[in-house]
Amino acid sequence: MTRDSKIFLIAAVAVLLAGLLAPHVLKNPFYFFAGYVILQYVVIATGWNILGGYAGYINFGAAGFFGAGAYASAFLFNTFGIPLLGGLVAACLIGALLGVLMGYLTLRIQGVYFAIATLGLVIILETIIHNIPALGGARGIVVYGPPPPAWAAGPSQYMFFLMLLIAVASVSLARWMQISWVGRGLRAVRASENAAECSGVPTLRLKLLACAASGAVLAAAGAPYPFYTSFVEPVTVFSLLIGLNAIAMPLIGGTRTWLGPVIGALLMASTQQIATITISSELNILFVGIVLIAFVALAPNGILGLVARRSRETPR
Amino acid sequence: MTTLDILLNVLVSGVLFGSIYAVVALGLAITFGILHIPNIAHPALVIMGGYFVVQANRLGIDPLIAAALGIIPFYLLGMLLYTFYANSFERRGRAEVLQSLTLFFGLSLVIEIFLVLLFGSELQSVSAPYIGTSLKFGQIAIPGRLLVPALLGPVTIGLLWLYFKYTNSGTAIRAVAHDERALSIAGLDPAAVKRRAFGLATATAVIGGTALVLIGPIDPFGGRFQIGRVFAIVVLAGMGSIPGTLVVAIMLGIAESLVSSYLNPAWSPGVAFAILLAALALRPQGLFGAAR
Numbered sequence: 001m002t003r004d005s006k007i008f009l010i011a012a013v014a015v016l017l018a019g020l021l022a023p024h025v026l027k028n029p030f031y032f033f034a035g036y037v038i039l040q041y042v043v044i045a046t047g048w049n050i051l052g053g054y055a056g057y058i059n060f061g062a063a064g065f066f067g068a069g070a071y072a073s074a075f076l077f078n079t080f081g082i083p084l085l086g087g088l089v090a091a092c093l094i095g096a097l098l099g100v101l102m103g104y105l106t107l108r109i110q111g112v113y114f115a116i117a118t119l120g121l122v123i124i125l126e127t128i129i130h131n132i133p134a135l136g137g138a139r140g141i142v143v144y145g146p147p148p149p150a151w152a153a154g155p156s157q158y159m160f161f162l163m164l165l166i167a168v169a170s171v172s173l174a175r176w177m178q179i180s181w182v183g184r185g186l187r188a189v190r191a192s193e194n195a196a197e198c199s200g201v202p203t204l205r206l207k208l209l210a211c212a213a214s215g216a217v218l219a220a221a222g223a224p225y226p227f228y229t230s231f232v233e234p235v236t237v238f239s240l241l242i243g244l245n246a247i248a249m250p251l252i253g254g255t256r257t258w259l260g261p262v263i264g265a266l267l268m269a270s271t272q273q274i275a276t277i278t279i280s281s282e283l284n285i286l287f288v289g290i291v292l293i294a295f296v297a298l299a300p301n302g303i304l305g306l307v308a309r310r311s312r313e314t315p316r
Numbered sequence: 317m318t319t320l321d322i323l324l325n326v327l328v329s330g331v332l333f334g335s336i337y338a339v340v341a342l343g344l345a346i347t348f349g350i351l352h353i354p355n356i357a358h359p360a361l362v363i364m365g366g367y368f369v370v371q372a373n374r375l376g377i378d379p380l381i382a383a384a385l386g387i388i389p390f391y392l393l394g395m396l397l398y399t400f401y402a403n404s405f406e407r408r409g410r411a412e413v414l415q416s417l418t419l420f421f422g423l424s425l426v427i428e429i430f431l432v433l434l435f436g437s438e439l440q441s442v443s444a445p446y447i448g449t450s451l452k453f454g455q456i457a458i459p460g461r462l463l464v465p466a467l468l469g470p471v472t473i474g475l476l477w478l479y480f481k482y483t484n485s486g487t488a489i490r491a492v493a494h495d496e497r498a499l500s501i502a503g504l505d506p507a508a509v510k511r512r513a514f515g516l517a518t519a520t521a522v523i524g525g526t527a528l529v530l531i532g533p534i535d536p537f538g539g540r541f542q543i544g545r546v547f548a549i550v551v552l553a554g555m556g557s558i559p560g561t562l563v564v565a566i567m568l569g570i571a572e573s574l575v576s577s578y579l580n581p582a583w584s585p586g587v588a589f590a591i592l593l594a595a596l597a598l599r600p601q602g603l604f605g606a607a608r
Contacts (some may be wrong), residue, residue: 058414104554105597112354112413116547117596122590123544127586138582244425247418255414282432286499290424296419 004238008175015139021266023153032160034273036228039163041269044242045249045261046170046219051099051210052247052254054183056190061102062246064125065095065215067237069222071135074143079134083146084162084227091223092216098201099215103208119243126238140233143226159228167226170217175258177213196250201222218246241285245269248292254304263303321455326577327570331460334569335350336531337468338562339586340524343547345416345475346562349550350493351510353401354417360424361518361544365390365525366440366534367431373442379526380444380464386522398511406407424539439533447530465527472523473562476516480558489513543550548592552599 023032044062051057072094082090100122129135148158177183185206188196191225197203226232245268253264268288275284299306333520340362347355405416453493480486488509491499496506502521528534548567553560568588576584 052414056414058417060417105593112348112417113356113551113596115413115417116544116551117593120544120593123589124586124593127583130582238468244421247421251418257416282429283548285425286429286433289422289429292422293419293426296415296422297400300415 005179008172012172015290016164016168019161022160022204023157023216023227027204029154029156032154032156036160036163038266038269039160039167039275040225041245041249042167042265043163043170043221044218044246045253045265046167046174046254046258047214047221048246049250049255049258050174050177050217051207051214051262052179053250053260054190055207057207057210058080058115058247059118059214060115060247061121062218063238063240063242064122065218066222066225066242067122067234068094068098070225070232070237071129072219073191073223073224074141076137077140077145077226083160083223088166088220088223091219095215095217095219096212097215099211099213100208100218102215103211104145104186122238125235129234129238136233137243140231141226142231144230145227159224161225166220170220171258171262173217174261176208178258181227182206182209185310229231241288244288244292248288250302252291252301252302254296254302256301257304260302260304267303317492318455320552322577324456326573328456328458329462329561330573331566332458332466332568332569333467333573334566335481335562336462336527337545337569338469339465339527340542341474341549341561341565342558343517343520343524345558346513346520347526347552348547349553349557350489351513352395352493353514354413354515355418355420356360356491356543356547357420357427358422358517358521359542360427361390361539362524362528362542363534363539364427364431365522366538367435367525367536368522369526369529370442373444378444379442379530383468383523383526383587386526388588390522391515392521394515395511397518398514401514402456402507404438428536428539435536440529440534441533442529444530446607450472456475460557461530461532462523465530468523468527469562469565472520473558476520477558481534482543482568485509485512489516542584544592545588547589548595552595 026032044066047065048059048062052059069091072091073084076082076087076090077084098121102118104118135141136183145155148155152158152161163239177186185196185201185203188199188201189203189206193203222237225237245265249264249268250261252268253262254260268291272288274283275287295302301308340359343357343361347353347358348549352597365383368382368386368390369379369382372385377385393402401419404419443465446464449460451458451460451463480490488499488504489512491502491504492506492509492513499506500510525534526540549561551564552568553564568591571591572584572587577586
């Protein structure tokens with residue numbers, strides 16, 4: 001294990017411990033209620049970045065995977081009484097499957113076409129859910145989750161810790177994919193797909209792997225959602241705002257490394273939480289739009305790109 | 317009504333809706349199909365065009381005249397947008413797909429919220445003498461609120477096609493799509509030609525908006541439901557084929573109309589994307605594009 005990996009492991013354990021101890025310090029459950037959403041976006045941004053950042057394939061359909069995960073866990077719980085952890089595993093499998101399916105359909109086409117096709121995935125999934133009575137159609141489904149276990153301080157605190165676990169697991173997966181042979185291959189794909197193919201990089205297999213991992217993480221972000229809100233309906237889980245944030249957050253943080261989406265999500269999601277409470281949800285969307293345009297036009301490599309440029313310019 | 321009459325009615329309404337989709341997709345056929353700029357903000361611009369017509373209609377101006385008045389300001393707005401886009405990206409030497417898509421995604425959000433803040437999020441509609449009327453041919457009824465916007469499609473597309481085919485500046489736009497360097501050797505500034513093309517595309521948004529607002533009331537977020545459909549049309553038509561846009565849009569209109577009459581209206585939003593996904597997998601160059 002390298003020195004960096006040791007630091008990462010210690011940091012991950014420290015974050016989890018802090019999450020476990022936090023309810024004893026912060027008594028107001030609202031912090032955990034809001035924190036859940038922020039962590040959810042850390043997972044979404046991280047999942048999106050595996051395919052979008054490392055391989056350079058832009059997925060507009062993050063909400064499709066998120067919604068599929070949410071519906072999977074809600075359906076399994078309501079129909080078969082399968083608890084959330086089982087639903088989480090099922091959501092990951094469905095997300096990975098959807099990812100591979102999407103990959104097979106669309107990876108032969110590149111760039112813009114891929115992006116448009118992924119936008120289609122959301123609409124098709126939303127239409128399907130609307131038309132299946134067993135999944136509640138347009139009315140949605142109500143989920144009465146079990147009470148939280150005794151060690152948790154309350155339902156919000158429990159859901160918060162669960163999302164923290166998912167976030168740490170997702171970030172670890174994204175970090176592993178970045179520093180291993182997978183990440184090297186995907187970087188080659190991103191730089192030049194033809195050159196990579198010619199040098200013997202198994203591009204199609206790597207891209208399918210990235211699709212599967214990205215899909216699984218995005219669906220995992222959605223799986224606890226029905227238990228968090230006690231309710232799922234197509235319009236919210238397939239919302240454009242999820243797809244937008246999934247792209248905006250990594251782009252603002254920086255797409256080259258696992259840290260970029262984490263920074264972007266923490267910054268953007270907390271600002272949005274504050275903006276939604278204190279101002280209005282319309283201005284919140286306006287804010288995301290303007291920040292997005294500014295970053296794309298002025299700092300295309302995100303915050304981490306700015307930091308890297310600054311440290312290159314000042315000789316040490 | 318017999319089964320045949322119902323089928324005929326379904327087909328006619330498919331053709332009418334298809335012509336309307338064509339005029340909404342037209343701007344994207346220019347920006348994306350010819351200039352290769354993935355302008356996903358186009359549907360939002362179309363809605364903005366619709367709002368322009370609504371405001372003009374409040375002053376007592378007929379929607380069609382309002383559309384004609386809107387062409388110049390929207391043309392200028394389009395040139396401004398292209399200048400911003402080019403300054404941000406093309407001067408850096410490469411316009412990455414991720415970044416330009418994100419830019420236009422952000423732009424469409426800003427337009428939507430801008431409309432909400434200015435006019436509120438409730439539905440807006442126009443009034444005109446032909447909206448309540450309808451034409452009857454035997455068992456087939458054609459309401460005026462569909463017929464008038466449906467005529468805008470073929471007319472606009474016909475005019476644009478003539479412009480691209482027979483004028484020098486239209487030829488220059490086709491040339492910039494083909495070979496930018498050759499154009500600059502011939503003594504034309506590619507950036508100026510592209511700016512003009514982008515302006516033209518944005519000007520069609522006000523006509524698309526007129527078509528939409530004539531069919532029924534619009535709200536600031538109406539563009540989102542069009543994104544999939546317009547991209548499906550442009551890609552299926554084969555990037556940049558202007559007459560192809562009309563043909564494909566009508567085919568799509570008929571397909572959606574058949575699905576919503578014989579299956580269930582709730583399935584029809586998925587139709588465009590299902591066709592698009594199948595087409596991308598089977599024939600990525602589009603129905604009317606040359607094989608690459």
